[in-house]
Amino acid sequence: MKMAAPGLRHGMRRLLEVSAALGRVCRAYSTSQAFAEVLRLPRRQLTKLVYPLQDLEQHLAPDARSDLCLRVFDPSLEDLARAESFFTASPRNRIEYLSSAVRLDHAPDLPRPEVCFIGRSNVGKSSLIKALFSLAPEVEVRVSQKPGHTKKMNFFKVGKYFTLVDMPGYGYRAPEDFVDMVETYLKERRNLKRTFLLVDSVVGITKTDNIAIEMCEEFALPYVMVLTKTDKSSKGHLLKQVLQIQKFVNMQTQGCFPQLFPVSAVTHSGIHLLKCFIANITGNLDSQLPV
Numbered sequence: 001m002k003m004a005a006p007g008l009r010h011g012m013r014r015l016l017e018v019s020a021a022l023g024r025v026c027r028a029y030s031t032s033q034a035f036a037e038v039l040r041l042p043r044r045q046l047t048k049l050v051y052p053l054q055d056l057e058q059h060l061a062p063d064a065r066s067d068l069c070l071r072v073f074d075p076s077l078e079d080l081a082r083a084e085s086f087f088t089a090s091p092r093n094r095i096e097y098l099s100s101a102v103r104l105d106h107a108p109d110l111p112r113p114e115v116c117f118i119g120r121s122n123v124g125k126s127s128l129i130k131a132l133f134s135l136a137p138e139v140e141v142r143v144s145q146k147p148g149h150t151k152k153m154n155f156f157k158v159g160k161y162f163t164l165v166d167m168p169g170y171g172y173r174a175p176e177d178f179v180d181m182v183e184t185y186l187k188e189r190r191n192l193k194r195t196f197l198l199v200d201s202v203v204g205i206t207k208t209d210n211i212a213i214e215m216c217e218e219f220a221l222p223y224v225m226v227l228t229k230t231d232k233s234s235k236g237h238l239l240k241q242v243l244q245i246q247k248f249v250n251m252q253t254q255g256c257f258p259q260l261f262p263v264s265a266v267t268h269s270g271i272h273l274l275k276c277f278i279a280n281i282t283g284n285l286d287s288q289l290p291v
């Protein structure tokens with residue numbers, strides 16, 4: 001019998017590792033159908049979908065790899081499967097739109113931990129929330145090609161676990177009362193655990209983004225940078241933008257989480273990891289991961 005070529009042997013070992021992981025995850029949790037399908041993907045596709053920064057890292061020269069913070073938050077496939085369950089609607093886990101508010105004192109009074117999504121008009125905030133809720137298809141999240149579509153703060157309840165808030169965008173066609181509404185919310189919302197600041201990965205950090213970054217820094221908010229629309233760029237362009245934004249975060253910010261979260265609402269790349277991060281920072285993962 002012929003020996004398998006080294007590359008093939010390596011490939012087979014990987015495949016065995018993946019099926020072992022799949023077995024472990026499925027035994028540990030009643031893994032949702034959708035995530036079980038993700039786990040069945042070939043390794044490279046799985047990495048691209050679930051750990052997009054690790055996928056990009058493979059294309060970096062060895063000396064540039066240390067620039068990228070990609071394992072500060074490094075959950076296992078088991079952690080990801082657990083996080084999926086919070087985002088899966090069922091009669092026992094109701095995921096629903098709660099209410100909208102234009103002023104903080106109109107916001108629902110909820111004891112649960114909250115996270116919010118801010119960013120320029122059209123950057124993809126509502127689309128991202130819609131992608132996070134893909135396993136809760138009854139929740140309606142409105143997206144539009146026209147910038148300035150979301151005019152109010154929209155509150156969504158995720159079971160008994162946490163609340164997500166979709167914000168109006170800043171910049172072009174922002175609502176007039178934007179500053180009062182959003183600044184007051186960010187400054188005073190007591191149960192706000194983390195702010196996700198969305199930046200368009202095609203364009204990079206703009207002047208308008210800088211104003212929002214300065215605001216987060218000034219209020220000493222813990223925030224996380226999410227890079228949207230990663231499906232629109234070539235790998236090379238995306239890599240260039242990611243490295244530039246990473247450099248900015250390393251050199252010029254205090255309150256920003258060091259690891260970037262590239263996502264696509266179209267391919268769902270990075271969405272599972274972000275769900276897991278949200279479950280973790282709201283204190284809902286059994287094994288709290290260091291962040």
Ligand SMILES: Nc1nc2c(ncn2[C@@H]2O[C@H](COP(=O)(O)OP(=O)(O)OP(=O)(O)O)[C@@H](O)[C@H]2O)c(=O)[nH]1
Nearest residue numbers: 121122123124125126127144148149150169229265
């Ligand atoms: N290709 C691609 N298009 C996206 C993605 N996310 C959003 N878009 C598109 O970008 C446009 C704006 O998306 P929204 O989600 O409404 O943006 P928003 O940040 O909520 O905008 P405002 O509510 O106006 O502040 C829509 O045409 C979306 O289809 C993505 O990941 N990939």
Ligand SMILES: [Mg+2]
Nearest residue numbers: 125126149150
């Ligand atoms: Mg919107």
